[in-house]
Amino acid sequence: MLALKNISYKYEGTTRTIFKDVNLEFSPGKVYTIVGKSGAGKSTLLALLSGLDVATGGEIVYNGENLAKINRNHYRARQMGMVFQSLNLIPTATALDNIVLSMNISGVGGNKTRALELLKTMGISPEKSRRKILKLSGGEQQRIAIARAIAHNPPLIVADEPTGNLDKETEGKVLKIFENIAHEQGKCVIIVTHSRRVTTIADEIWHVEKGIFRRFDGNVNAPQTQKRRRK
Amino acid sequence: MYLLSNAIKNLERNKSRNALIAVVTLAIVMAAVVTLTINNAAARIIDTIRLDLGSRVEIRQDFIEMRQIGLGRDDAAFVPIASFMQFAESAYLRNSVFNAAMYAWSDSFRAVDDFSETPGSTTRINDNGEVVLVETSRLVGTSEPASLADFGSFREISQGRMFENLNEAIISEELAVQNALTIGDTITLSAAYSDGIVYTLEIVGIYADRTEPYVNFFLAMNGRFADNRRNEIITSFDTLIAGGWQTNAGLDMQVEYFLADPANITAFEAEVRALGLPITYNVAINQAAFDRVTGPLAGMHSAATTFMFIVLILGAITLALISYMAVRERKYEVGVLRAMGLERAKVAFGILAETVIIAAVCLILGLGIGNAISQPIADFILEGRVATANQEISETGGANRVLFAGGQMQTDDAAQGYTPASEIQISLEVAVILQIIAITLALAALSGIIGVVIISQYEPLKILRER
Ligand SMILES: Nc1ncnc2c1ncn2[C@@H]1O[C@H](COP(=O)(O)OP(=O)(O)OP(=O)(O)O)[C@@H](O)[C@H]1O
Numbered sequence: 101m102l103a104l105k106n107i108s109y110k111y112e113g114t115t116r117t118i119f120k121d122v123n124l125e126f127s128p129g130k131v132y133t134i135v136g137k138s139g140a141g142k143s144t145l146l147a148l149l150s151g152l153d154v155a156t157g158g159e160i161v162y163n164g165e166n167l168a169k170i171n172r173n174h175y176r177a178r179q180m181g182m183v184f185q186s187l188n189l190i191p192t193a194t195a196l197d198n199i200v201l202s203m204n205i206s207g208v209g210g211n212k213t214r215a216l217e218l219l220k221t222m223g224i225s226p227e228k229s230r231r232k233i234l235k236l237s238g239g240e241q242q243r244i245a246i247a248r249a250i251a252h253n254p255p256l257i258v259a260d261e262p263t264g265n266l267d268k269e270t271e272g273k274v275l276k277i278f279e280n281i282a283h284e285q286g287k288c289v290i291i292v293t294h295s296r297r298v299t300t301i302a303d304e305i306w307h308v309e310k311g312i313f314r315r316f317d318g319n320v321n322a323p324q325t326q327k328r329r330r331k
Numbered sequence: 332m333y334l335l336s337n338a339i340k341n342l343e344r345n346k347s348r349n350a351l352i353a354v355v356t357l358a359i360v361m362a363a364v365v366t367l368t369i370n371n372a373a374a375r376i377i378d379t380i381r382l383d384l385g386s387r388v389e390i391r392q393d394f395i396e397m398r399q400i401g402l403g404r405d406d407a408a409f410v411p412i413a414s415f416m417q418f419a420e421s422a423y424l425r426n427s428v429f430n431a432a433m434y435a436w437s438d439s440f441r442a443v444d445d446f447s448e449t450p451g452s453t454t455r456i457n458d459n460g461e462v463v464l465v466e467t468s469r470l471v472g473t474s475e476p477a478s479l480a481d482f483g484s485f486r487e488i489s490q491g492r493m494f495e496n497l498n499e500a501i502i503s504e505e506l507a508v509q510n511a512l513t514i515g516d517t518i519t520l521s522a523a524y525s526d527g528i529v530y531t532l533e534i535v536g537i538y539a540d541r542t543e544p545y546v547n548f549f550l551a552m553n554g555r556f557a558d559n560r561r562n563e564i565i566t567s568f569d570t571l572i573a574g575g576w577q578t579n580a581g582l583d584m585q586v587e588y589f590l591a592d593p594a595n596i597t598a599f600e601a602e603v604r605a606l607g608l609p610i611t612y613n614v615a616i617n618q619a620a621f622d623r624v625t626g627p628l629a630g631m632h633s634a635a636t637t638f639m640f641i642v643l644i645l646g647a648i649t650l651a652l653i654s655y656m657a658v659r660e661r662k663y664e665v666g667v668l669r670a671m672g673l674e675r676a677k678v679a680f681g682i683l684a685e686t687v688i689i690a691a692v693c694l695i696l697g698l699g700i701g702n703a704i705s706q707p708i709a710d711f712i713l714e715g716r717v718a719t720a721n722q723e724i725s726e727t728g729g730a731n732r733v734l735f736a737g738g739q740m741q742t743d744d745a746a747q748g749y750t751p752a753s754e755i756q757i758s759l760e761v762a763v764i765l766q767i768i769a770i771t772l773a774l775a776a777l778s779g780i781i782g783v784v785i786i787s788q789y790e791p792l793k794i795l796r797e798r
């Protein structure tokens with residue numbers, strides 16, 4: 101469904117090549133986790149996948165179409181849901197408004213009932229849903245960002261460090277939801293994480309280092325980098 | 332539609348910033364409403380006055396100007412009465428009012444302030460060194476009693492009626508009382524500056540007079556009681572002319588020629604010159620009177636215009652700055668929306684919608700409040716300006732010199748007797764509303780376009796990374 105073909109990338113005005121000739125493929129119905137050192141280029145990859153940034157070489161193909169050539173606004177709005185590392189919620193708007201607005205932008209139409217329900221499954225009460233983002237805790241904000249990414253039911257979900265601020269119990273709930281979306285609803289879920297627990301729901305784990313992606317099979321112990329960074 | 336409802340929500344989300352924008356916009360709209368309505372009302376009044384004073388042409392010998400170019404009284408030229416009538420037939424005119432005044436002498440009654448032994452026996456020495464009798468009254472004739480100066484304000488008929496037929500006249504209460512004259516009595520008068528012209532007039536009305544008896548101090552001090560306005564005997568123009576006048580020698584002709592279009596004054600002048608009007612005569616509107624009447628209004632008009640430009644320019648700059656800062660402040664929000672896939676145009680639409688909503692609210696409020704405060708503000712400003720103008724008039728002391736040449740009189744203050752227009756009626760006209768809408772839209776467009784230009788310069792990723 102989503103494939104990287106010989107992708108290379110370099111930030112404008114820098115000399116360091118972040119990616120060189122990367123080839124990856126993501127399929128529906130699966131959970132992918134991407135792990136790697138801080139600064140390895142995980143967020144950069146997601147920016148490319150979401151069409152917010154354009155690769156300096158190679159192409160990203162979504163359902164047979166080159167991302168560089170299609171209307172990336174539509175792609176972002178309808179085909180994918182993104183959880184940003186920095187969340188990127190509208191701070192002065194309520195949780196509910198953030199989600200309804202995103203649903204509207206995606207074209208499925210703002211549906212308050214669905215949004216409230218979704219927030220509830222994320223552990224956000226209706227009372228909190230009507231609070232401004234500014235007045236919610238980091239963990240609550242993170243769950244709202246996740247709810248926003250999945251509210252319009254996109255076939256592709258991309259999440260950057262979505263459980264960093266969550267306690268064990270909540271993290272478990274959220275992971276269940278991601279798992280369900282991939283395995284029951286047949287969506288493609290790509291998660292960047294430093295958390296070993298997150299990798300437990302993954303169908304494929306990819307480790308990125310020095311611009312090279314290497315796949316782990318499920319039985320191997322977590323890579324060293326991950327151990328060191330574990331909180 | 333969700334863009335609109337989001338825009339409305341955004342207004343509420345950023346209350347203080349939007350309140351600031353609204354206050355500035357409202358101030359601009361209100362200032363524009365007030366100044367434009369005042370300007371319009373003032374311009375309309377000035378136009379009306381121009382239609383009256385500005386189309387009212389007087390043809391008079393200008394002694395002051397004659398003296399300035401070295402001409403004396405002997406150079407005064409006289410115009411046949413028939414010519415004055417002929418001028419009135421010009422196609423440029425819509426109407427003419429014939430007025431004339433002359434000094435008269437009588438011993439059939441005693442003039443007010445005549446303290447001589449027998450009525451009319453006061454004498455003086457004329458330019459030729461001869462002893463002559465001093466005139467006792469002024470006979471005023473008009474073809475249009477309705478247009479008589481001061482009637483309706485300081486004068487009114489208290490007994491009898493206005494003159495209608497030949498040889499009927501009205502006199503002042505003071506003159507009537509002093510001489511025990513009543514309705515139906517007759518008086519006789521002769522022209523002071525033209526031999527053989529005699530009138531026998533029947534008194535048909537008596538008027539109460541609250542005007543100043545003397546138009547200036549000089550006349551009172553010199554015992555020129557003929558110039559006491561209580562000694563004005565008023566009759567029809569026809570009666571006055573029928574006394575036997577051929578030219579205006581000894582007669583003060585004050586014909587008012589009303590142009591159909593004030594612009595045609597030069598054409599009219601050419602026409603009357605061709606009919607033989609001497610060059611010592613001016614063909615002119617009473618500019619001094621026009622200026623005096625419209626002065627405060629015109630001053631208010633130009634002050635309001637200046638004020639509005641200042642408010643508009645300062646307001647536009649303030650608004651531009653606020654919107655510039657506002658959009659920069661909202662850069663992040665814009666980045667989020669763009670990252671979620673909202674097109675640039677839609678983001679711009681949202682921001683424009685916010686400005687337009689603020690502008691629309693300010694427009695309605697501004698029109699309402701501005702309309703409510705325009706009248707008192709206009710009254711206040713005009714009152715001040717009229718007071719200043721009147722102060723100046725009283726300081727210059729009105730008409731200073733009265734010149735005589737063969738019975739013709741001229742003061743050096745042509746605006747004598749005119750007072751500044753002191754009433755202004757403000758109303759919010761459709762034209763003003765449209766102008767205000769245009770101004771508000773321009774302001775909204777200004778702040779909206781600034782926003783749109785700024786947001787379109789940023790890529791969403793850049794905005795989000797800058798956080
Ligand atoms: N806008 C930028 N311009 C230049 N270099 C950048 C820019 N953004 C990121 N980088 C660099 O690119 C590299 C990859 O950054 P990226 O954000 O993808 O790392 P990451 O793997 O997501 O790290 P983390 O786990 O800390 O989130 C880093 O070395 C970073 O310093």
Ligand SMILES: [Mg+2]
Pocket residue numbers: 142143144185260
């Ligand atoms: Mg990152």
